[in-house]
Each structure stands twice: as C-alpha cells, then as structure tokens.
Amino acid sequence: MGDPNLKADTARIRRCADDLKRVHDEFKNNAEPTRGYGVAELGSTLITSAFEEFADNWKAHRERLQEELAKLSDITAKAAETYDKVDSDLARALRGNDAGAKGGRT
Numbered sequence: 001m002g003d004p005n006l007k008a009d010t011a012r013i014r015r016c017a018d019d020l021k022r023v024h025d026e027f028k029n030n031a032e033p034t035r036g037y038g039v040a041e042l043g044s045t046l047i048t049s050a051f052e053e054f055a056d057n058w059k060a061h062r063e064r065l066q067e068e069l070a071k072l073s074d075i076t077a078k079a080a081e082t083y084d085k086v087d088s089d090l091a092r093a094l095r096g097n098d099a100g101a102k103g104g105r106t
Contacts, residue, residue, distance in 0.1 A: 008083040023069055027062055027065055032055060034054055
C-alpha cells in the first residue's frame with residue numbers, strides 16, 4: 001500500500017502546470033530564435049551556417065516539444081484537480097460517516 005503520510009501540494013502542482021504552459025508559449029511565440037542574423041551581425045559565414053543549421057533542427061523538433069509541453073501541462077493541471085476532488089470527496093464521506101455514527105448512538 002502507499003505511503004500514509006503522502007501529501008500533495010496542489011498549489012505547487014498548479015504552479016508547475018502554469019510554468020509548463022509558459023514554457024510552451026515561449027516555444028510557440030519564439031519559433032525562430034535565429035531569424036534575422038546573417039554574416040553582417042555574426043561576422044562569419046561559419047557562424048551563420050551554424051545558426052542556419054540550428055534553425056533547421058530547431059524547427060524540426062520545436063513542434064514536438066510544444067506538443068509534449070502542452071500534454072505535460074494538461075496532465076499536471078488535471079492531477080491537481082483530481083487530488084482536490086479526492087480530498088473533498090473523502091472529507092464529505094468522513095463527515096457523513098461521523099454524522100451517521102453520532103445519529104446512531106442516540
């Protein structure tokens with residue numbers, strides 16, 4: 001069985017989901033971080049070539065990273081919601097059980 005002392009900090013889990021969403025948005029909004037840099041800015045065709053290669057690789061993998069970040073953000077947010085719901089349902093059940101036990105003794 002699981003650890004009876006396990007506690008879920010749902011506020012922290014929600015912050016994590018928000019942070020993941022922000023990272024996702026940065027990936028989405030900064031799709032081409034090397035755009036606009038050429039030999040004039042970088043001073044070398046070798047460096048410019050490296051930037052172009054990076055841009056090609058970045059573009060190929062950025063969308064996949066965005067998808068994974070979005071999924072992870074959603075999963076994390078859902079985990080916080082689920083922990084809160086389980087906690088609320090359990091508290092309600094325990095209160096109902098206590099009320100029933102007190103009512104049965106009189």
